Amino acid sequence: MSWQHRIQLALAQRRETGRMRQRTINHQGDARWIEINGQRYRNFSGNDYLGLSHDLRVIRAWQQGAERYGVGSGGSGHVTGYRAVHADFEAQLADWLGYSRALLFISGFAANQALIAALMAKGDRIFADKLAHASLLEAASLSPATLRRFSHNQPASLQKLLTSDGAAETLVVTEGIFSMDGDVAPLAQLHQLSQQANSWLMVDDAHGIGVLGEQGRGSCWQQQVKPELLVVTFGKAFGVSGAAVLCDDDTADYLLQFARHLIYSTSMPPAQACALQAALRAIQQGDELRQQLGENIACFRRGARDLPYTLGDSQTAIQPLIVGENQAAVTLAERLRARGCWVTAIRPPxxxxxxxRLRITLNASQQPEDIDALLERLYDAQGE
Structure with missing residues (x-):
């Protein structure tokens, strides 16, 4: 089989099963509105949960950082790319979240891949939640460790794995809030089981940081858990991009020596770190934004109770509306878009x-009339 034939066959299979992914150019927009092909839509597909991507404090901090540092870092952090503003932001994150150290990465995907690749050795085990993010499961499957998956958010399933024959080291991997279902992991129970088995817990809190817990410190803080490894990302509630790993001093020093994604990547622009510092201050002072987000979530859930679809059991900004068949979900999304609401259909794999499903996301920038418009169009779409 030639390369071209293999590619064409894979694409044909995707098309036949209704799983073909397409990108759409977002010409302009923010957390509340987007503009695509000259049409304006209410935005129910983004992850900008607090609307900080267009917050003037964050924008001005980036502009001032660019004027001072330029628009790029100029190299790996191990060469010339590590600036004082990177070090300051790492220290602020570590202090805020109660860790000894924080290390910045260019993305959450890179942070998860780097962490697992650097830590795991042959003979080790990784026990990951069955619905953990692709970046976590891919890193685990590519590592020399043995990957086993426990039932989603089921501590009893994890306990059975932990009581099986031992290994050199065991890492338990989960998310704080799951990106497709919006449900919260039972972190306190998972951490207790991990500690009893002398294992480490790694939590990816991409969707919890900024929106849950005191000052938006995230899922772990809310559940009074301090995992050995915490990954937070800045492309959701922070409104920017990038990520950080929170850990102890020895682990941070180890990652600086062996985390290839960190060593061999150009570090994030220092101007971006300036913007992230401003976003962190906004999050720390963002109780009103979190309250508004909570009100929007409650409003949507009240209004969606009588829809003929399964509304996921989520109290977070991610509200999955389970439709079932691939084409039915795509058709429903298209009908909503035809009526001015941008919602994305999520399909296997x-x-x-x-x-x-429709993965409906809510944010603090949305107004009551936006929620009402979405609900009205969801009910109207049933009759078509």
Whole structure:
């Protein structure tokens, strides 16, 4: 089989099963509105949960950082790319979240891959939640460790794995809030089980940081858990991009020596770190934004109770509306877009077969009339 034939066959299979992914150019927009092909839509597909991507404090901090440092870092952090503003922001993050150290990465995907690749050795085990993010599961499968998956958010399933024959080291991997279902992991129970088995817990809190816990410190803080490894990302509630790993001093020093994604990548622009410092201050002072987000979530859930679809059991900004079949989910999304609401259909392999859905995301920038408009159009779409 030639390369071209293999590629064409894979694409044909995707098209036949209704799983073909397409990108759409977002010409302009913010957390509340986006503009695509000259049409304006209410935005229910973004992850900008607090609307900070267009916050003037964050924008001005980036502009001032660019004027001072330029628009790029100029190299790896191990060469010339590590600036004082990077070090300051790492220290602020570590202090805020109660860790000895924080290390900045260019993305959450890179942070997860780097952490697992650097830590795991042959003979080790990784026990990951079955619905953990692709970056976590891919890194685990590519590592020399043995990967086992426990039932989603089921501590008893993890306990059975932990009581099986031992290994050199065991890492338990989960998310704080799961990106497709919006449900919260039972972190306190998972951490207790991990500690009893002398294992480490790694939590990816991409969707919890900024929106849960005191000052938005995230899922772990809310559940009074301090995992050995915490990954936070800045592309959601922070409104920017990038990520950080929170850990102890020895682990941070180890990662500086062996985390290839960190060593061999150009570090984030220092101007971006300036913007992230401003976003952190906004999050720390963002109780009103979190309250507004909570009100929007409650409003949507009240209004969606009588829809003929399964509304996921989520109290977070991610509200999955399970439609079932791939084409039915796509058709419903298209009908909503035709009426001015931008909602994305999520299909396998991102979610399990038979659970194609609308992944509706809410944020603090949305107004009551936005929620009402979405609900009205969801009910209207049933009759078409």
């Amino acid at each position: 991102t979610v399990p077969p038979g659970t194609a």
